[in-house]
Amino acid sequence: MTKYRIWDPFVRVFHWTVVVCFAANALFTNPEKDLHETLGYIVVGLVGARILWGLVGPRFARFSSFWPTRAGVVGQMGDMATGRTRVHLGHTPLGALMILNLLAAMLVIGATGYMMTTNAYFGIEWVEEAHEVFVTWAEISVVAHVVAVVWESRRTGVNLPQAMITGVKSVPANATIAE
Numbered sequence: 001m002t003k004y005r006i007w008d009p010f011v012r013v014f015h016w017t018v019v020v021c022f023a024a025n026a027l028f029t030n031p032e033k034d035l036h037e038t039l040g041y042i043v044v045g046l047v048g049a050r051i052l053w054g055l056v057g058p059r060f061a062r063f064s065s066f067w068p069t070r071a072g073v074v075g076q077m078g079d080m081a082t083g084r085t086r087v088h089l090g091h092t093p094l095g096a097l098m099i100l101n102l103l104a105a106m107l108v109i110g111a112t113g114y115m116m117t118t119n120a121y122f123g124i125e126w127v128e129e130a131h132e133v134f135v136t137w138a139e140i141s142v143v144a145h146v147v148a149v150v151w152e153s154r155r156t157g158v159n160l161p162q163a164m165i166t167g168v169k170s171v172p173a174n175a176t177i178a179e
Helices: 009-027 034-056 072-081 093-115 125-156 158-164
Strands: 004-006 166-169
Touching: 009 034, 009 125, 009 158, 034 093, 072 093, 093 125, 125 158, 158 166
Parallel strands: none
Antiparallel strands: 004 166
């Protein structure tokens, strides 16, 4: 195995803190209570910080290092369909799409959640429905993300969850690294 230091501490802490806060809000907190609101604000603040870090952070944290392209997405899908294994040191093109999807969903959930606390939008049905729709979309996306991480870990031989904990990707010595 060849080891590559990929994920910096901020990216890892961001990832796992959002996991905990989103899961707590989706599964455990009462939407009518302050804790739900506070966790939502924490997630929005973290997403804002991650967007900034995506502009100024280290190489693999930068959006410019993993911005998905049509060619990249088609290439990864082709790899999956044909059984070709190429390891991406940073995010894969499909993983990048999921990241952008989840960041956007968290911002919309936060915006609609905030709107529901204002006099102008309190009790307005479309705001509440939009909030619920985007929470459901995020939950579906999270499940798809977890399934994809397990799938790609098995397919490529790279333990992706471990890499997001330690910051280090252990890549099989004979692996082809995707450009």
